Amino acid sequence: MSPALKIASVLLDEGIDRPLDYAVPLAFRSTCAVGVRVLVPVRGHPKHGTIIELKREAEVASVQNIIELLSEKPLLSDSLFALAKWISFYYCTPLRKVVQVMLPSGLRKNIQKRKQLFVRSKLSRPELLHLCQELRIKKPEQALVLDQLLLHPKGLLLSALIEKAQTSESPIKTLIKNNILHTEEMAQEASPIDEQEVFSTKPKTLRDEQKRALTKITASLEEGVFATHLLHGVTGSGKTEVYLQAINSTLKAGKNVIFLVPEIILTSQTLERLRSRFPEKIVLLHHRLSDGERHESWHEIRNGNVRIVMGARSAIFSPTPKLGLIILDEEHESSYKQQDDQPTYHARDVALMRAKLENAVVILGSATPSLESRYNADQKKFQLSSLHRRGNADLAQVKVVDMRLEFEKTKGFTLFSDALLDAIKKRRSLGEQTILLLNRRGYQTSCLCTKCGETVRCPHCDLALTYHLGEEILTCHLCDFRLLKLRSCPKCHADETLKYKGAGTEMVERALHAILPEIRTLRLDADTTRHKGSHELIFRQFRSAKADLLIGTQMVAKGLHFPAVTLVGILSADGALNIPDFRAGEKAFQLLTQAAGRAGRAELAGEVIIQTHMPEHTMLQLAAAQDYEAFFHQELEVRKLFSFPPFCRLAKVVFSGEKLKNVEETGKRFRMKLIQELPPSFQILPLVPCGHPKVRDKFRFQFLIKGARSTLLSQKLALVQQMLPAKRDVRTLVDVDPESTFF
């Protein structure tokens, strides 16, 4: 650094959002740089922070000295730092919080070595049981941890505990701090790398469409300037092979790759293909890595040893040097958006900004591109390549069944239409497989008293409880509250008046066995996949023909390839069509099209049966025709008519807290202030309860803002947030470009 720059502006990890100035002692001047980690005094206590600026003069008269430099090199490269600043501005989030999201926590706390810790309970079994029940609602993550310690009374390794409890390290740390658990160090074990035997494969010959797409992408890669390619390809059209060959060009040019996927559990097939094609080092980042493992991967990536990083949305922040290519597979998936915490970033938009800063190329791939991306291709912001053909199979035949007629036929409710049952039987006799989709888990989806008319609801959320037959309990799908099956009505206390209604996946499985006792089924939903590895196990069993039929929620519609599946049944398309949200039509089209894409991907022809009460619904018709272009143009007209993205910028502000009055008042005050700040060209909608008005004992309100696509909205939202500091009991969440206006 220049000797004149003797003041460092430091962003603390915790506590204060605005940066503080410190003097750089002479000894540190040569190594001090933006992005370097430091220890600084704050009211007499040493605190961790990051240097965000070096300057000649301080903002205040007297400044203290930096105590210590914690890293020799900056932890954030210049371009990642610029990216952090953009995210901070665009998503109205203090830079401190953005840096927190970008750097793994182990790194921030300067953990050096991975330690193997063994965790035991300090409490007796009855005490533990009691505490576990107490924590179930308020601290469900902690309860999950205690569940595991009840199952393993002798204790277990920290890493095993995290995996089994399916949680992060933080609830465990809290339990240790609260003197409920204790840990001891164990000897270092060998690092658990999932080294599998891989058979190397060679690039496949591309079909013409694939070749044309790859040629465009390689041209951008060779030019070495920022470009975005939208690869629109129907399921089975060979997008992955295009990715692989684009990766190959990137690696050969000495550059590195970030490969984003919507969900880690669906990556096994793609990861296998990457590993068999490229001997270079590949790292999979997932949320169950321990702090130590994450820390280690981070350094490996930054040192350039890792050539391909694969991961979910936060992998877009990996410190990959010489970035050449970013791939977002299934770019339309909403899991790319962080929705419950600030910054509410979308990995796609962050990827575009990062690629722009680092002159990299982005490939967005999807069978059903998001409306925004497809629109950007129309506007020539993205280069569009379409893959219409499936490798060696035709598109599946789709049939829509009107369930109103089926109900008339059977004089009552039925889960399966005759057409669907016949088709299932036929597939079974041919030794082919079927997938059934129903987007509701559990046995029956509500419980109602026939005497007083009351629906049994969660005491903590405004939601009807779902009955699960296997465990004989009623549960809340928002907070996991559990209640033993009721004998009498909780409101009027009448006996034998409770009636259960609505079917979930558990009932579908039972009902099917009642009709076809011989059929072998597997079920894939959040209930059957609570444990790590259970997805893979179910997929593996199904693939190796251990079952004739797979029943599941939307998880079954995504990603994986089962060559013997020739029939897909969608038991009810109505739920997806009925959500009061501006993206409902788009999401329904995507789900139905993706589910249809599961049928007949190999040599066998496929069939899709969609059951509905609204056969005339346009979105359903378009999905049945698998006509993306018609869907796109129609939906674009609707968005234009009602002024929704991409025709405006949309933001949502959500307020939540335990006292209804305080939440509503905070919301009103925020909204009024924003009305004063923004010009009248912005439309500020009224404050209303959210789609889920109460979750985990917290009341929720929201309002929407629509306006021109300018930076003004972000600027003013941040300003109002600063003007109205959050009250302790009400949480304010600013969501720029929300995925949903309902939840």
Ligand SMILES: [Zn+2]
């Ligand atoms: Zn009752």
Ligand SMILES: [Zn+2]
């Ligand atoms: Zn609940």
